[in-house]
Every structure is written in structure tokens, then in C-alpha cells.
């Protein structure tokens with residue numbers, strides 16, 4: 245039933261842009277762990293949410309093959325608007341840059357290779373949107389680091405916050421990723437500086453609005 249409904253949804257939402265279909269296919273053919281790629285539904289959701297915010301500056305932690313960055317870039321209307329996206333894995337640089345260059349947003353995308361924890365402080369921008377999708381173990385650290393760089397009224401989106409349902413299961417010994425997500429979810433729930441809601445789509449996506 246789930247897969248029938250998934251197909252129904254995909255047939256009744258905006259089509260996936262052609263470059264993103266190619267990117268998704270190439271990701272599945274050439275990359276290890278292709279399931280990390282956002283894909284059609286999550287991509288359209290990210291694009292829609294970002295367009296509603298009408299952002300000038302977006303920051304993404306965890307680029308991978310660039311699918312989500314390209315979806316969010318669709319919302320950058322002004323000529324001098326920017327998306328900064330960071331990934332620690334230099335092996336995906338060539339693959340991902342190739343798709344960025346083929347896109348209509350090449351001039352607006354700033355692709356940083358390195359550890360987000362080191363790179364975030366070097367980007368001198370106040371962001372309208374930050375998408376957290378890098379190392380699950382340290383989501384809380386990312387949150388603390390980006391918080392002052394988010395505009396008042398700005399949006400933080402955190403991916404994988406239901407972590408395949410593990411957030412409500414018995415924690416396995418040494419499962420640092422699940423622990424990282426659990427700590428992050430508790431931290432956000434207790435943070436009065438923000439409004440928050442968890443969207444139960446795909447692997448869970450938390451929307452956090454800075455008051």
C-alpha cells in the first residue's frame with residue numbers, strides 16, 4: 245500500500261526537473277549509499293518550503309551529490325542570492341560540481357569541501373534557511389554553531405529526525421547516530437527560542453522557526 249500511495253503522490257505533484265532525474269540516476273549508478281539522496285518527493289517539499297520563505301541566503305550542511313542543494317536553489321530569486329553547501333567528502337566533489345555547473349543556479353551555488361564545523365564560522369552571512377543533513381552524531385553541535393547565523397524569523401530544517409523509527413526503539417549499544425538524533429530532538433523540543441514541528445515524511449524532517 246505504501247508504495248502504491250508513494251507512486252500516486254509522485255503522479256500528482258510537480259514533475260522532477262530533468263537534471264534532477266539524471267542526477268538521481270547517476271547517484272544510484274555511481275555512488276555508495278545512494279539512498280542519502282533526497283529524491284523526487286523530498287526535493288519538491290524542500291523547493292516549496294524554500295520558495296515560501298523567499299530566501300536570499302541558504303546554508304546546507306551535507307551536500308552529497310547536490311540533489312537537495314539544487315532543489316533549494318530554485319528558491320533563490322535575486323541575482324545576488326546564494327546557497328552555501330558543505331560536504332566533508334572530497335571524493336564526491338567532481339561528481340557534484342559537474343551537476344551544479346550544468347544547472348541554472350551555477351553562479352549562486354558556493355560548494356565548500358571540508359568539515360562543516362570548521363567551515364561554518366568562515367562564512368560571513370546571516371541565513372534565511374539552514375538545512376542540517378550532515379553527520380547525525382553531531383546535529384546538536386551544528387545547531388549551536390549556526391543558531392546566531394540564522395535571521396530572526398528564519399528557518400532551520402533538520403533531516404532524518406525520525407531516523408528510521410529508531411527514535412522510539414530501544415537504543416543499541418554504541419549507536420552514536422541514533423543518540424545524536426535523540427539528543428537533538430530533545431534539545432529542540434526544550435528550546436523556547438524557536439517554534440518547531442516534525443513532518444513525518446520520508447525519514448522525518450523537523451521545521452524550526454527562530455522567533
Ligand SMILES: C[S@@+](CC[C@H](N)C(=O)[O-])C[C@H]1O[C@@H](n2cnc3c(N)ncnc32)[C@H](O)[C@@H]1O
Pocket residue numbers: 280281282283305306307308309310311312313330331332333358359360361377378379
Ligand atoms: C545524507 S547525505 C546529504 C544528502 C543531501 N543533502 C541530499 O539530500 O541529497 C550526508 C552528507 O553529509 C556529509 N558529511 C558528514 N559529516 C560531515 C561534516 N562534518 N561536514 C560536512 N559534511 C559532512 C557526508 O559526506 C554526506 O555526503
